[in-house]
Amino acid sequence: MKWDKHTKQSIEVLQENQLKATSARVELLDIFKHTQKPLSVTDIFKMFQKIGVDKVTLYRNMDSLVNLGIIRQVRLKDRQAYYELASHGHHHHVVCSQCGRIKDMSGCGINFVSKKFLKLSGFAKITEHSLEFFGVCASCMKKR
């Protein structure tokens, strides 16, 4: 298959990681590159409607990309998993409980909490944390 310049970077990322540059995967990375908020597999599936990709393929690709550390899995209050580019850097989310809108928030500032909890918990190490905020966005507040 032939690709335009824009997807070239995606192809490189894949091949650097010993993954074949299939249309599904290149398109997948392109979608993430153009989106600032976490996406569920269902979200992605809808975006693929024109070219048509099986959901199973998406699940399998999310899995490989997460294992390689290219994509990160995020859990919110939902039952389904969300995904975002790991290269977007460590950050957290603010989620509107009414409309579901998700806002990325850079910055973190809880390292000292993490260290405190590591000591108090008696765990050997803490490798990861998730911090999500839930509230009401400005536009939902207006509607009431």
Add this chain to the structure above:
Amino acid sequence: MKWDKHTKQSIEVLQENQLKATSARVELLDIFKHTQKPLSVTDIFKMFQKIGVDKVTLYRNMDSLVNLGIIRQVRLKDRQAYYELASHGHHHHVVCSQCGRIKDMSGCGINFVSKKFLKLSGFAKITEHSLEFFGVCASCMKKR
């Protein structure tokens, strides 16, 4: 039905909230009172094996109790939801990625982060947050 002293408190909690004190519900609250870590519906279902309760009943009861604010829903890295007594107070969890052990950690200390994010996000209000830590517990670390 007749109850011993221990469950009396559970019955009161239910009746104060206009819920009938059924055996399923009283037993449910008793289980939570004697457990310090979040439980999934499947966990609870197993604990009910002797007296036998339908899973649907558990789901429905979790729902009412969560809506009344008696029980709190917690989401970890899993697909399923976990539940804990809301009266245990605001706290967070440290989860072992290897064995799944969950440790309650009292204290929080992220109010100022919450305030900062509220301002930066442009949201109208932040009502809730979840903060979970993942790592390796001491006993899993020893095993390697």
Add this chain to the structure above:
DNA sequence: AAATACTTGCAAGTAAGTTGCATTTGTGTT
């Protein structure tokens, strides 16, 4: 251009949670 290992799509399966409806059970009232 062929060989081959990696990917994909389809079908079917599992786990977690939900819905509808007939039956049972707490609870306030007699």
Add this chain to the structure above:
DNA sequence: AACACAAATGCAACTTACTTGCAAGTATTT
């Protein structure tokens, strides 16, 4: 203590999110 009635339960069936197996297709290496 028994009655009436709303509330709660159990069963069956369904949905959603995700997984597995396998045959067929495709990207890459040579």
